[in-house]
Amino acid sequence: MTHRLDATDPLAAYRDRFVGAETPLVYFDGNSLGRPLTAMGPRLSRFVEEEWGGRLIRGWDERWLELPQRIGDDLGRVVLGAAAGQVTIGDSTTVLLYKLMRAAVAARPGRTEIVLDRDNFPTDRYVAAGVAEECGLTLRWIDVDLTAGVTPELLADAVGERTALVVLSHVAYRSAWLADAPELTRIAHDAGALVLWDLCHSAGSVPVTLDEWGVDLAVGCTYKYLNGGPGSPAFCYVAERHLPELTQPIQGWLGSVDPFLMGPSYAPAPGIRRFQSGTPPILGMLAMQDMLALVKEAGIGAVRAKSVALTSYAVELGDELLAPAGVVLASPRDPARRGGHVTFTHPLMREVTAALWERDVVPDYRDPGGLRLGLSPLSTSYAEVERGMRLVREALAGLT
């Protein structure tokens, strides 16, 4: 029997486009690795036979060299609110964080601090620490409440004339706190700093309008809500006004002005391609294209509406089923401040997660004591949420 909420969900039919949607598995980790689309297997086979196997090296001239920028433009249009020419695909989020942080601090000479919060994703913190050390800067840490994130007040207290760069996550990886990006960007700019947004946990589920917000720099991954597959390449955004002045340290031939001139010295390409270094990972860019088309078809506004409805339903079920067992909501209750996942804490959640995996219910565990439920809007049903939440209760009951 169809769940009452699925029956009225205008996006319900999209679920059938994903591999495994028909199985009894409850998948609460689409915010970590999105499901493949059913279109993927055939697309990859076609690619191998026709494009790689058929065109061979000619594929680079005909299509692949421009693909990172072409997909970047699509991504900009469909989910990032970025005009063409500012987004490219490649490397990993970590490598792109490094490139953009190095570019940013070089563009703010004399300023000595990078501001970020202690709950930012580990790789962001580790890269920032490395960049700070090699460039002679210091990190200025913002302490945040684990169930929330960086507020305008916290950021205003942290930035000043010493701030070169502010590095923030749009959606916090544990709490799902949805930062007030335009306001935080304004505060960083008022202090004369650049701002670098990590969109890993928002791109594809929360509307982002980078141009409108006046963002300087952004990175994100494509294997979460953009379903690009395990380890698919990341994206970066550099606002057009910064492109002529910002350069990055990994000077590779494919970021140079004319790669096939193979000249004696490096000069960066004039546009966003200067943030590329090596040969673009074409195979890894195939899956995200189908997902982008799906998000475009559904509309990012409708995707966000379903995301809010799914997480609100999980919060409601948490109140009803889990709170009596001592489980605490560790995500914002206000949907306007919440991204696409919901975290519940309890001292036994590590064990609960293990027990659930045994039963084909797949959430994630994040210290301290957090059961994290990622509800990817186009591939998750309300029935799945309800069944999963009941099984969480059962697993917890079995352990107490």
Next chain:
Amino acid sequence: MTHRLDATDPLAAYRDRFVGAETPLVYFDGNSLGRPLTAMGPRLSRFVEEEWGGRLIRGWDERWLELPQRIGDDLGRVVLGAAAGQVTIGDSTTVLLYKLMRAAVAARPGRTEIVLDRDNFPTDRYVAAGVAEECGLTLRWIDVDLTAGVTPELLADAVGERTALVVLSHVAYRSAWLADAPELTRIAHDAGALVLWDLCHSAGSVPVTLDEWGVDLAVGCTYKYLNGGPGSPAFCYVAERHLPELTQPIQGWLGSVDPFLMGPSYAPAPGIRRFQSGTPPILGMLAMQDMLALVKEAGIGAVRAKSVALTSYAVELGDELLAPAGVVLASPRDPARRGGHVTFTHPLMREVTAALWERDVVPDYRDPGGLRLGLSPLSTSYAEVERGMRLVREALAGLT
């Protein structure tokens, strides 16, 4: 009718394992982008359905997190002559060059020069220039003959007590000059320098024995003779003796000692994994595994023997068919000093290349005036070489 040389080629049957081998296309660019194996399409479909789609996020724990090191070990055993624990897969050649160069110069404090040759591949030269600039070092250039490469004499003249690092290509991308890697490594070491070998144009076609040669560092790509697909991830080798002391600047979570602890600060993993940064590109690692299995089955010695026979045949046909038209061999005539490709020069070769592409003969063009023929041993037949060389003569005749 079977070509007389194909009839006696013990590796002839391998050609049927590649997509498109049955078509009339003459493919002389397997040293730039190897053909896909026919096994690839089905392998990718299976991966999407069963591994990515079926295991989802659990795939990381079950298999993917270790995959870069597992394939690295296979690569070490089958084609690099490297014991386990010293090779990993990830990023692009360019990004790995950056990481290893930064690691190397930090390990030789007080030394002020990076030595490399003017004919090294552009990305190697560009990365080295960037690393030198940011670390306050200078580049010391070796001038080489375009039809040859770095000899022991040239290197001995260039290195000294100021040399921190020597960066060399094992096979030169234009001339196919095959460097005397053990001797050049010894010369660099005698000067107290580290040596970084770029194996892009040799790995998979020329036997490499990194451990035996005492090499410190190496990188290479997997889309040429390892048939990993367009933009498949690169590999790096760091000798075990250096692993405890060498660190790289892109401090990402997946190179940290315990990624899922997500602790407050970065500490590098003890082994080769410290050279990883972001999430490993799993989809891009699938194709190279089948090719590695094929090379293992054939044996790298037999692969090299066929490679020498193919390039010698091309040289012989060049003497017969092209030399009378003023074409000059720009690769070593001695097969012991020649890698897996052959370059012929003539002032019209750019136009010849364009004309050949029109007729489904696909070589590469490299300035100045070089027609480069890459003869990937397991997918190229002698009949293909003969037909291709005759068509080169025709194309040239049509232009003069």
